[in-house]
Amino acid sequence: MTTLLQRDPEDWRKISGLDTAEEIAQQPALWRELRASLQSRAADVAAFLGGCLHNPQQRVLLTGAGSSCYVGEIVADEINAAWPAQVRAIATTSLLTHPELYLEPGAPTLLVSFARSGSSPESLAAVELVRALVPEARFLNITCNPQGQLARQGDTDARTFNMLMPAASCDRGFAMTSSFTCMLLAALCMLGKGDWESRLAALAHAGEAALRDWAAPVAALAAQPVQRVVYLGSGPLEALARESALKILELTGGRVLAMANTALGFRHGPKSALNKQSLVVLFRSGKALAHRYEEDLLQELRRDGVAGSIVSVGFGADIGLAAPALPAQLPDAWLAPLWLLMAQQYALHQSAALGLTPDNPFADGTVNRVVQGVTIYRHDQF
Template sequence: MTAPGIHTYTEINGQAEALNAAWNQLDQQQDWILQYLNNDLFDEIIFIGSGSSYYQALTMASTCRAWLGKSATAYPSSELLLFHKQAAPAHRNYLAIGVSRSGESTEVVLALEALQALPNWSIAGITCYEESTMAQLADCLVSPNGKETSTVMTKSLSSMTFMMQAAIAKAAGREDLLAELAGVKEQAGQTVRDADAFIHSLVQKQPFLKYVYLGMGSLYGLSLEACLKIKEMSYVWTEAYGTLEFRHGPKSIVEPGTLVCLLLSEQARAYELKVAREMQEYGAFVVVLTAQKDEDTSFADAVFEVGGGGISDEARAVLYLPALQFMGYYTALSLHADPDSPRNLTQVVKI
């Protein structure tokens, strides 16, 4: 019998290797970048996925808009499968990029099949399994070291997000952004190690009744993913919001025993820290994940430096993930749940 969570723990710790493998693989898939991201035929790029794959699709779309300057958005796969007219008005040319770790999620496969049959639609994808149904259906980027045994997504999500961001930077011809991502790749191993120790200590010292994750821009999708990691692994109810949106009603749930975890951007740093201070005044235990500590973060109950100071929020995005994943992992263990075998869940969702 294996120890509870051993696969999840191993895969969280494998993120640096997965990022490196994705980076090297992209060198072999330059044609994909030219055919899809650099194709002026498409008026809009729509990233689709389900669950964690949808949340990383939000970050991919945000990065595409910021770096490539193209119209891009993200939807759950089911929206494009069942409500494509509401999501994408006719008379435009679309590229739908399916996002799926396994490449077998029914909703994304059915959505791509349906869209492929429509006029003015082209399809592509990104996955970790090159022989999957989605990879046979659509031309896919492949994160070769993203394959996982655990049900929950960890290194698969970080490596696919990173790989798509690198593809977008290449499509934009931005050597400065590629240099930022190369730095992230080198930083990732240290960030994982530091996050392990930081979150382990935090969970041991401080029990929480509620969990709230806040993020904006390219980090909003990752705040949703952080929320899901807690739910999947530990079954604790949690929520995620855009940082400033949280002040418009939802903040009423904050009280002593509430963890508020802020994925701090540099672009909106002062605004977001003002929200965090307010939540602390209501009794929340505030954790700030940031590129760099400074006097403005000293009020927080705990601060974790993810690294990547001086680079764009988009490029730094995957460095927030290890701490968020370890939060789910160590919270699960503290509640005697097995992160490798979450109840009611399977690695591939089929309908």
């Protein structure tokens, strides 16, 4: 019998979870498709970027809301460390309320928008805001929807470059899964340094192994009742922890509370949230220094016995891969899509265990796939 993430596909269909299950499982194939697409457009990307990343005065703002914001936060430091340009992640939800803190009208600026639908009000308003306040700004849209307003507007603007993700990455389900990892990897390939083609191919191979080997242990972990989930990650993996916590909140309709922190930061107060109904998941860094700090925390948590369960994800971890499965010294930002495969599956199984409909946990419409109900105010009226 063919199974999909430990269930018969028809069972997923019956509980309205088939779209999300398929979109989690398809990611390695989409990473290969993304690689081919980036190869075909490499010259266009290089022409658009020119030498901007070599300019110390160049400002590169990575923006989005919710999960799309976390994409930028995961990759920002990796890209910033690679170039003289100033690279930072700023949520559209912060850019719209405090533009004076983030925008310099005379500075060369590239606004990189991450968007699954390309139609959320904040994404569109952020572009218009930057156009108004930074006259010479340019725009890179990394989006999954060619019919979204962001992509359609970019098609007619010489200062905008649209990089479309593989068609199947425009998730049908409520939660961002394929869209998240494709946009993250696209940013690393387009704006980072290194042999991205080899890295992307290796990640796709490792992703297939992870989906195969982790399906049973993750499903078993999700079968254990839990009230609180804590995700921890160091450096770029802190933002991965935030995305993972959001997946639990979304797919369980808020019935399972989740939080995120760093391995070192967790002791500074947030550790008080633990009880016997808590699960702690720590994403292991590929960096030896961070790994040592993480190991100390894991030993402490297991010694304390406060949490109900403690699980590590990564190389040599409880849920892990053998190091030879990937190129040596792969940066943590590149590892994030792999470790996220665990968190996505866990959230999906938790949703099913609670009797919810994973493809749309909010049938009452209180939370929507594309944010609604946002009033955009003109920056120059206040």
